[in-house]
Amino acid sequence: MTTTFLFARSKLELTAKEVQKSRRTKDYYEVVPIEEAVGRVSACDHFSPISTPEFDTSAMDGYAICSESTRLASAEHPVFFCVKGTIAAGDDSLTLPSRHTRDGPEPCFEIMTGGRFPQGELGEVFDACVKVEDTIRIAGKEPGLGTCIAISKPIPRYANRRFAGEDIQKGDLVMKKGVTIRTSHIMPLASVGIETTQVRKKPRVCIWSTGNELTSQKSHIRDVNGVYLTAASKEAGADATFGGSIPDEVDALVQTIKGRLGSSAVDIMITSGGVSVGKFDHVRQALETLGATIVFHGVAVRPGHPVLFALLPSAWGEVAFFGLPGNPGAAAAACFKFLTVPYISHLLGQEPEKPVLARLENLQLGSSSRKSIMDAPNRGLNCDRFRPGVLQMTGGEGLTVHEAAGVLGPAKMAPFVQANCWIHIKANEVIETGQMVYCYPMNGSLVS
Incomplete structure (x- = not known):
């Protein structure tokens, strides 16, 4: 009996949920390094364990200074600063020694992009970074003074300063559950120190083509569906293997499917061809021989109306079986796209694609x-x-x-x-x- 497309989709969603409930939670998840997670589906929400940046840091290569000291700076009356040290990205914050006095030029620190702003024991405020190109580096005017810089214009307060937590706050959601992980997700994950991620295991899919014309040495008919469905299953997020071609014989179908069910766990089986009502269409008979439950056979869609969906018993639990039409091209492709892919998405914890x-x-x-x-x-x-x-x-x-x-x-x-x-x-x-x-x-x- 032919069913509607909407009914078929609802049955697939319900079946996927029931299959998942019947299995252990750990069967659906695994942990992988984030650099190997691209293309996988996130199995949980990821929250930042820290704020970034963790400290106030410099946005430029330059010098950490007190901006107030440059308020009256001009080309005619530059302000001089004495360089007290260098801070690179990753260095601990430097503190101006207590022996420093207010005599002579104001203190400053050479600071690199990402460097942590220094502190002063006597209350010196290093609130801004002046870019290297906005300074003139000169030798100290007095013996032992060291290197100095001259600044000839006022520097705004907090210039070129990144504040702690202004990028990502501790507890912020950095990657949602159920998203397909892209390279764009890797940067925020790595920036907050997340090195591994929990992902959904790929559904295991086995695919066969059926038809004497594909198994005969004399035939010149190319197997389009087998190649396409294997590639498309991988694109949909599955771990897909192609099992080859099966002749149009009930016993051959039964033995092939039975053999795969007994070898190792599998989540989905797909065949192309043999699901209509012709003389050589034996897929349904083979499934019934194996004790399968036929969920639907025939959907009101064009192309691909003979499509079949069943559940096969196995030692690993019920296995979803899609019998797709044998016509290469639109028939098999449309049924796979709009029936099989949504089922895979449900197993991966994702909502079906929206148009x-x-x-x-x-x-x-x-x-x-x-x-x-x-x-x-x-x-x-x-x-x-x-x-x-x-x-x-x-x-x-x-x-x-x-x-x-x-x-x-x-x-x-x-x-x-x-x-x-x-x-x-x-x-x-x-x-x-x-x-x-x-x-x-x-x-x-x-x-x-």
Whole structure:
């Protein structure tokens, strides 16, 4: 019995939650160094254990001075400072020795970017950093005075000074639970001393292609789906392996699936082909032989309506099984994108991808015999439709989208040459040129 797309999605979400509840919490998490965490999913909120910077530091290479002492500085009447020491980034804060007296030039410290501002035992205030290029370095005017600098303009209070905690406060959230970790997350994590992170374990996925035409030495048919689904599973965050091709025989399917179930733990199994009602479509029969629970078989979507989802018993717990259509291209790709990927996302503790809205352009591209999603035969259908499209930013109009060029069909490859998104037309929806439609970017990119 064919089910609606929304019902199928809700069943997948519910199943993923039930599967997770049935397993031990530790089976879903692992700790990795942050430099190895890119592309993984954060398993917990990360809060800063410190404030940054931890101390008041210099934003420039220069000299730590008392800004008040430069209030009357000018080119005609420069103010002189005596350099009492050097502070590099990472050095402990220096303190002006108590033997210092107020006689002679004001004290200062040479300070590097990131250096901690010094203190004075007699109450000297080093509140600002004057840049090197705003000073003139000179020898001391008196014996034993050492190096001095001259400043010929007033320096504002707190100039070039970074205050403790002005960047990140202790307890601030620096990375949320459930986000896919990017390189941009690594910098704030490292800056507050977080060296490892807890991430979700990658769901283990095994993929097979089915069909005698793929196992025959005489056939010249290339296996597109096996390669695609393996790559796409990895892109979705899974640990995916390709198990090869299985001939269109019930026993071969049963033995292959049974063998994998008995070898090691697996979370998801995927086959392409063999799920329709043809003479050589045996996937459902094989699953039933193995005691699987068929959750749904047939979804009101185009392309890909024969898609199947089941749960297989195993020593490791229930294993999700997706039987995808065998037509390479849109059929397998659309079902994987809108059914399998959301299930993977739920296992990873993430919400399914949300669409963007774009204005639909009525561009007549490709063959004149091509059926558009706006043509009469496709208008108001009682099924959800997915078409590869081209999403782009148009000046003054925001995001626009049009169908990818090429003759469309469940096994056509040409539209994917230029496509960068999926256009989703909901069941019973009638669309017109200029209407806003839902789009799902491919490869995480809004525009090509």
